[in-house]
Amino acid sequence: xxxxxxxxxxxxxxxxxxxxxxxxxxxxxxxxxxxxxxxxxxxxxxxxxxxxxxxxxxxxxxxxxxxxxxxxxxxxxxxxxxxxxxxxxxxxxxxxxxxxxxxxxxxxxxxxxxxxxxxxxxxxxxxxxxxxxxxxxxxxxxxxxxxxxxxxxxxxxxxxxxxxxxxxxxxxxxxxxxxxxxxxxxxxxxxxxxxxxxx
DNA sequence: ACATTAAGTGATT
DNA sequence: AATCACTTAATGT
Numbered sequence: 001x002x003x004x005x006x007x008x009x010x011x012x013x014x015x016x017x018x019x020x021x022x023x024x025x026x027x028x029x030x031x032x033x034x035x036x037x038x039x040x041x042x043x044x045x046x047x048x049x050x051x052x053x054x055x056x057x058x059x060x061x062x063x064x065x066x067x068x069x070x071x072x073x074x075x076x077x078x079x080x081x082x083x084x085x086x087x088x089x090x091x092x093x094x095x096x097x098x099x100x101x102x103x104x105x106x107x108x109x110x111x112x113x114x115x116x117x118x119x120x121x122x123x124x125x126x127x128x129x130x131x132x133x134x135x136x137x138x139x140x141x142x143x144x145x146x147x148x149x150x151x152x153x154x155x156x157x158x159x160x161x162x163x164x165x166x167x168x169x170x171x172x173x174x175x176x177x178x179x180x181x182x183x184x185x186x187x188x189x190x191x192x193x194x195x196x197x198x199x
Numbered sequence: 200a201c202a203t204t205a206a207g208t209g210a211t212t
Numbered sequence: 213a214a215t216c217a218c219t220t221a222a223t224g225t
Contacts, residue, residue, distance in 0.1 A: 137213095138213070161204090161205065161206085162205075162206065163204095163205075163206090171213080171214085172213075172214055172215070173205090173206085174206090174207085174208085174213090174214080174215085174216095175213060175214075177205095177206060177207065177208095178207085178208090180206095181206095181207080191206090193204095193205065193206075193221080193222055193223080194205075194222095
């Protein structure tokens with residue numbers, strides 16, 4: 001990916017290898033960022049959090065090969081993070097200090113392309129999130145949510161509570177329970193305590 | 200055995 | 213679909 005001479009060496013030299021365990025909060029809402037993460041393995045859940053009532057909304061996952069587009073814009077203006085990121089599973093990243101990323105933007109075309117493309121990807125994902133909220137019903141949003149989770153973690157066994165899903169989709173726990181029940185009756189999933197198996 | 204937490208239910212708006 | 217007011221089931225101590 002970063003085939004240009006020198007770039008890989010710079011990444012190796014200035015990047016910091018970091019590991020996070022599943023469930024660990026990497027960047028909390030309101031904190032300042034000084035690193036751009038390159039995800040090597042695992043997946044990171046990105047959510048928006050409301051200022052006042054602490055409600056949250058799941059946005060998207062970052063998986064191997066991704067970087068966090070938000071972090072770049074955030075670092076540039078030295079703003080507080082407007083999102084929260086949490087390791088979905090055990091995750092390894094390389095943290096690139098922003099000052100290097102900025103220099104590389106002009107120095108290496110492949111780096112610039114990489115950052116631009118990841119911006120583009122996430123922009124499209126965000127549009128889809130908006131589509132989901134405005135045009136789709138809760139049941140399809142839930143199905144898409146489960147599907148994304150399966151893809152991100154590479155496992156069809158999802159270990160979470162109905163309440164957690166409700167937070168992520170900004171819905172009520174009861175609604176999620178009822179929709180899950182229906183999906184189970186339709187044979188799409190099986191349910192257990194703290195467990196959903198997607199078929 | 201008891202307390203806690205997750206999940207299910209039905210009524211109401 | 214949200215909220216409420218429960219009940220039931222599963223788990224931890």
